Amino acid sequence: MSFQVSGKVAVVTGGSSGIGLETVRLLLEQGAYVAWCGRDSGRLQDSWETMAACFESDRLYIQCCDVLNADAVKQFIEQVAQRFGGVDMLINNAGQGKVASFEDTSDEEWIREVQLKYFSVLNPVRAALPYLRQSSIASIANVNSLLAYKPEPHMMATSAARAGLLNLSKGLSKEFVAAGIRVNSILIGMVESGQWQRRYLDRSDPDQSWEDWLAGIARKRGIPMGRLGKPVEAARALVFLASPLSSYTTGSVIDVSGGFSQEI
Numbered sequence: 001m002s003f004q005v006s007g008k009v010a011v012v013t014g015g016s017s018g019i020g021l022e023t024v025r026l027l028l029e030q031g032a033y034v035a036w037c038g039r040d041s042g043r044l045q046d047s048w049e050t051m052a053a054c055f056e057s058d059r060l061y062i063q064c065c066d067v068l069n070a071d072a073v074k075q076f077i078e079q080v081a082q083r084f085g086g087v088d089m090l091i092n093n094a095g096q097g098k099v100a101s102f103e104d105t106s107d108e109e110w111i112r113e114v115q116l117k118y119f120s121v122l123n124p125v126r127a128a129l130p131y132l133r134q135s136s137i138a139s140i141a142n143v144n145s146l147l148a149y150k151p152e153p154h155m156m157a158t159s160a161a162r163a164g165l166l167n168l169s170k171g172l173s174k175e176f177v178a179a180g181i182r183v184n185s186i187l188i189g190m191v192e193s194g195q196w197q198r199r200y201l202d203r204s205d206p207d208q209s210w211e212d213w214l215a216g217i218a219r220k221r222g223i224p225m226g227r228l229g230k231p232v233e234a235a236r237a238l239v240f241l242a243s244p245l246s247s248y249t250t251g252s253v254i255d256v257s258g259g260f261s262q263e264i
């Protein structure tokens, strides 16, 4: 079945790695025009080259941009609209989590974490809103985490900020419904992407393979499906929510956690 996004324009924040990169790939496979950003120019260029090897380059657009810089985000979105003629789907994916307990989190780190989770969504939404209002399939899909429901003591600030983002997504869905803009989120558990690759580099046993290390985490954390998710598994849910396939869904969430949530 097609996602019905052929010829439509998608913006993916944090598209140079992990879940964002697989989302870019899937949207391109489905015939969309896709723009993505990231902060690191080398990684962004690499991702462009990977995609340009498989898809027509006139459907790709990249721009170095920190989603926390409102002016840069506005300029990025305006460039996208100028190049592709509008914005139909905004996928807010850029970010990372902070591993720290309450006692290990300073006030500055709290502020940084809350700012990241909120403004990584607020800035792109503000910038894309005029264009989304003009789209017949307008949607916003936010990457969120199961931590929003289920706080973990080793990720105190991230959990609290994720809960706020879930509330914000619901609020935006209510405000924008009259304008025909749907707003939804995915709640992910653990997905083997860039964040985990960086943690793997700091593993205690340098001889442990990536596969064994991941299997150990899945076992230790008790993920019912016995493994971490693949970035493409999160991407499929995101593209579904962003696409007209979910045209009667707003203010909603999809759990992509391998059964980790446990809640009914």
Ligand code: NDP
Pocket (backbone or CB within 6 Å): 013, 014, 015, 016, 017, 018, 019, 020, 037, 038, 039, 040, 041, 043, 044, 065, 066, 067, 068, 093, 094, 095, 096, 097, 143, 144, 145, 146, 188, 189, 190, 191, 192, 193, 194, 195, 196, 231
């Ligand atoms: P990756 O590190 O693989 O990808 C993160 C992407 O976001 C990169 O392209 C990165 O590029 C970009 N990015 C990060 N910060 C910014 C910023 N301020 N402005 C613009 N781009 C930025 O990690 P994931 O794919 O795992 O992360 C995707 C999302 O999923 C994140 O929001 C993360 O918090 C969330 N998440 C992931 C989980 C997991 O288990 N993987 C669990 C829960 C949530 P660059 O660094 O060059 O800017």
